[in-house]
Amino acid sequence: MFTIEILGKTYNSAAVFGQLLIGLINGSFYAMLSLGVAVIFGMLRIANFAHGAQYMLGAFVAWALLNLPELFPGSGLPSIGYWPSLILAPVIVGVVGMATERIFIRRVYDLDHAYGFLLTIGLAMMVEGLLHVRFGSAGLPYGTPKEFQGTFNLGFMFLPYYRAWVIVASIIICFGTWLLIERTRLGAYLRAATENPELVQAFGIDVPRMLMLTYALGVALAGLAGVMAAPIYQVSPQMGQNLIIIVFAVVVIGGMGSILGSIVSGFLLGLIEGLTKVVYPPGSTTVIFVFMALILLARPQGLMGRT
């Protein structure tokens, strides 16, 4: 082992790399979640404060699918494991998102931003509250899928296979979503409708339906992140609450609505947070917000926001 010097102090390299790796894992979730928030804000101009609750729902749906026989004894339903859940749970959460858009969100498009904020945060509190009544706050266990039981010995730390998978999967999901929006015809519709929805509709595209599907896509991304989080963090009604505030800071730092900005700043802030845990542990929960304040002072449109 060797030592690393940061700001005039020396640190054990194992501690630094270990925290950076944890930062990268947290950053994977920040990136996946802020990506969905950015997609939704870019298209719908809605700050989706329900995103944390939708992430939590993803984890809960995965947990419920796994425990179907216990939840519905005698029904003969099978237990559905991690891999099918990785597809099924986001689809279910996405459909819930679609209904949410139709019933609630659509009504506030033409109103001030504050209404979208209040609506989504209110929905989140309701869902979290209801699940709290049923399941409490202790947290439900979700086992690591058997394919990923084991660890890499990296020399400076042990990296569980599952966490390595989360980093890889997050990069794939982020890159895939970026490709979808920046490089496909569907993405061109989305970008064009962000600029001038009236004209896009006058070209023959059903913009209201596209908004609904975009919301569903963003929400499904939250649900997917939730399934991936289930084996790492506890499945609990509050699991999205702390995260959502960080995620919005990440989105602001990346530039509201910027897809690439939210991905890059998600990973970046995970790493910065990890590094702060080494250098000045008490500051690790605050550093993201300090960074946000600095960015807002120096570059109000965010790292990659368009002016």
Next chain:
Amino acid sequence: MTEAEPHLTVRGLQAWYGESQALRGMDFVVRRGEVVTLLGRNGAGKTSTLRSIVGILRQRTGSVVFEGRETVGLKSNAIARLGIGYCPEERGIFASLTVEENLLLPPVVAPGGMTVAEIHDLFPNLRSRGRTPGTKLSGGEQQMLAIARILRTGARLLLLDEPTEGLAPVIVKAIGEVLRVLKQRGFTIVLVEQNFRFAATVADRHYVVDGGRVVAEMTNHEIAARQDELKTMLGV
């Protein structure tokens, strides 16, 4: 060209922006293959007429019959799908899309649209600019792109809102050429113009619009003889 079937029939079209009435009973007919202009001064209701036909301006009553189908009451995406291509006054080129993406954006609504190669023959300036962001083009090129992208879709009626506005004379001339080619290809065109001298070089007939209604109709042959009357109505 005299008595072809009506392609677009507008009767008693009224439209509002909130409380303020923009159209007060527009009446006009465009026959298949015709180029017709709506002339008039600023605020006369020309742009509102096009916006009402395509359904962007939703607060409207009266009748707009396109290819035998009533369109008042339809949403703009459904109207576009009937085969109407719209080129807005502000051109509506998307900054976050490349030239190629802008060109390919409007979905094909009917067979028989022009191919990309044919469009590039008509607008050679757009040919090698595919990866350029749409709004990095010059004003004239953006205008050409705005026209070009509705030629692919198979729409047979083109609504063009002041395609020559703010452009250099040489570009205006080029756009005039393009409109003549489009007419030869059988497109029906409704052209909103303030510049009647340009309009006279491309159109078959003209409607003069004032106060949200049609106040005069003239064929292109009459325009020379009625120039003084026209100038008074247009306030030039």
